[in-house]
Each structure stands twice: as structure tokens, then as C-alpha cells.
Amino acid sequence: MSKSDSKRQAILENAYRLFRAQGFDGTSMAHITSEVGGSKATLYSHFPSKEELFVECMMAALENYMSDTLKHLDASRSDPETALRNFGTSVLNFICSPEQVEVRRLMIAEAARSGTGKLFFDKIAALRSQISSFLAACMASGLLRRDDPDLAADHLGALLEAEILEPLLLHVREAAPDEEETALAARRAVAAFLRAYAPTTARMKAPAGPNAPVRRLPPHEL
Amino acid sequence: MKTKTESKRQAIIQAAAEVFREVGFDRASMSDIRERVGGSKATLYNYFPSKEKLFFEVMHHAKEVELEAITGELNADAGDLKRELVRFGQKFLAVLYSADAIAVRRLSIAESRHSDIGRLSFEQAVAPIEKQVTEFLRRVMKREALRTADPKIAAMHLLSLLESELLQRVLLGVIDGVKPEAINGAVRRAVDVFLSGYERR
DSSP: OOHHHHHHHHHHHHHHHHHHHHTTTTOOHHHHHHHHOSOHHHHHHHOSSHHHHHHHHHHHHHHHHHHHHTHHHHHTTTOHHHHHHHHHHHHHHHHTSHHHHHHHHHHHHHHTTSTHHHHHHHHHHHHHHHHHHHHHHHHHTTSSOOSOHHHHHHHHHHHHHTTTHHHHHTTSOOSOOOHHHHHHHHHHHHHHHHHHTOOOHHHHHOOSSTTSOOOOOOGGGO | OOOOOHHHHHHHHHHHHHHHHHHHHHHOOHHHHHHHHOSOHHHHHHHOSSHHHHHIIIIIHHHHHHHHHHHHTOOTTOSOHHHHHHHHHHHHHHHHTSHHHHHHHHHHHHHTTTSSHHHHHIIIIIHHHHHHHHHHHHHHHHTTSSOOOOHHHHHHHHHHHHHTTTHHHHHTTSSSOOOHHHHHHHHHHHHHHHHHHHOOO
8 A cells, every 4th residue: 555545545444434533524634634633635635525534434334334235135146035135235234324424414414515426426426336237137137127226225225115215314213223223225136126126038039129128318318 | 382273384494404505504503594584593493303303394295295195006906016016116206306305305214323314204204105016916916817826025125126227327417307208117117026026827
């Protein structure tokens, strides 16, 4: 690791700790500088704004986690149900963790004030595209019916979050769900998803044609 | 304690609406609102025990009533279930994605750690709507138009699917508003997936 890389790493670690302890508003670039050591100019040379630093911190945690989680999708392609259940449970354990609930809360809170929400969304979209790839492969091999894999990934994500996320975001419940609860929610979500996206004989034989699903509008047309 | 009057209550709500719109929830204070409406702070607190409650009254209540009315229209005996769900979804999302409703939702989430807005939002909007949809689906399942499943889980799946394509984008400010045709498409796709996930085989 070069000197600059280790500096960057030190900044990210300290900032992550401060953001988690004090939230976005309660953490200043000055405070981060004093924790890391060095000058404010150095800090800004790595991260031009507090928003960007915040997104980097939180997304670094997300990416570390997701690289582990995504392995579930490679491991057992022959059985998409098991793969999706394990994957879903793992995703839920992560996004329902207190830190990640707080990240999402902050991103939504910040959305009205800065471009942070967009940066965050781009990162989510990049990760989601890996789920889409898995679903596209399942569609290609006939394990799922053919449809827009990005749309299928949105639907899968929504089903996974459906039971648990909202009460956490609204702080109606504080305790993160345990493994048993996330596994149950994932099982139900994946069951509904697989029924909805199950291949039918007719659908499997029919290539894209007049009955092909209507594609979504790309984001700029929304 | 003086008798509360509806006209005073309305005057407070009116003043609070102005203040919230001008400076936002964070920076609005009960003192600002009291100044605008006149009278004592004790009177204000007698009507509304907290800024959160007042905000809710002002912004949330209108949206919540609208959403509950839309949900209440769900007819479990409708002959064409798909059409019923699409109609519901389109009306529901049109309100949910309105600028005011998004502002309230953002605020509920953002403030939930520091105030009881999040809990109020959940108890007064999320939970009742979920309950109505649950009852609707319970009846639809009973008349065997959908497979038998836990109607509460099915309701959460339906609502989450409806929001799946656009909510995150809107909440995170990636898009500013949603055109009706985008809502219509998203609703059709969500309802298709919901129905094939819950149809009888």
C-alpha cells in the first residue's frame, strides 16, 4: 500500500467511526482532520467534500460486504432457490444492521440538500447490476422466464425488504432482526419471486416477440 | 384550562403550515409558530403537545387521509382483480410520489431518531394502510381468487413491489418527480409479478 493509499485508508476508517458515532451533520471535516492527523488540505485532496467522503465510507463498507454476499450467487447456480435464499438472508442481515439503516436514513435526509443521494444511488445501481447478471444467467438457462433482468432485480430487492425495512427506517423498532427472522423473510420473498418468475413451458419456447414484456423507460425518460 | 376551539386550532395549523413551508421542519420552532398565530405558548401547547404532532397535523394528515381513502376503495369482490389492483396502484403511487408526500416521508425517516415523527408516521399511515390491504387480500384469498397465504405478508409484498422501481430514486433525489406514464408502467409490472406470485395453480 502506498503512502497515499494508507492515508486514504486512515481517513476512511476515522471518518467512518465518526460518522457512525455522530451522524453526518455532527461530523466536521475539521474533526476528521484532527483525528487522522495532517492538514485539512490533505484531507480535501483525497475527498473534495464531506458528502463524497461520507458516501465513500459507507459504500466501502457496503462493497466489502457485498463481495462476500455475491459469492452466494455463484456458488450453486444449479439451485437458484437455495442460492437466492442464502443471498437474500445475507443481504437482509446487512441492510438491517444499525449502521446501514443509519446510512440509508442519512442518504434520504441528505437527498433534498445535496447530490449525495444520487452518488449513493449510483453505487447501489452498480451492485444491483451484479444481481441482474445472475438473474440474466438464470433466464438464459431457462431456470427463470425471460424478462428484463434489471426489473427482476428491483422486484427481488423489494420483496426482500418488504417485511422488515420500513419499521427500522422509521425507528419503530430498534433491534436488528436476528438470523431466523431474516431467513424467514428471505424464504417468503424468494418463494413469491420464483413463482412470479417461474418459466412456463409456453414462455420458455417463446422468444422475444409480440408478447415480450414492455421495457421500462430509461431513467432519463421518467 | 380554556376550552379549545376549532377556529383557534385551524389558525394554529395555518400558521404552522406557513412556517414549515418557509424554514423547514428542522428550523421551525414552536416560538415562531406562536408569534405568527398570537397568544401564549401555553395555549399553543395545549392544542399541540409537540412540534412533531403539529407537523403531522399539517403535512402528514392530508396525505394519510388521501392514501387511506384510496386504499379503502379496494373492492375484494371486483370481478377483474388485476384491473382493481392496477387502478389502486396508480392512484396510490400518484399520491405517494407527490412532492408533499415525499417531503413528509423523507422527514419521517430523517427525524425518526430524534423525535417520534417516525413512529407517528408508522402508526398513522404505514400500519393502517397495510391493515386495509391485508383485509382486502384476506377476502380475495377467501373467495379463492388468490392462493391461500398469510395475507399480511402478501400485503407487504404487494406494497413493496408497487414501490420497487421508483421509490428509491425519488427518495434519494435521483429524479424529481414521476410522470403518470412511468407510474402506470411500474404499477402494471408490479401487479403482474404480484399476481403470478400469488395466483392459484
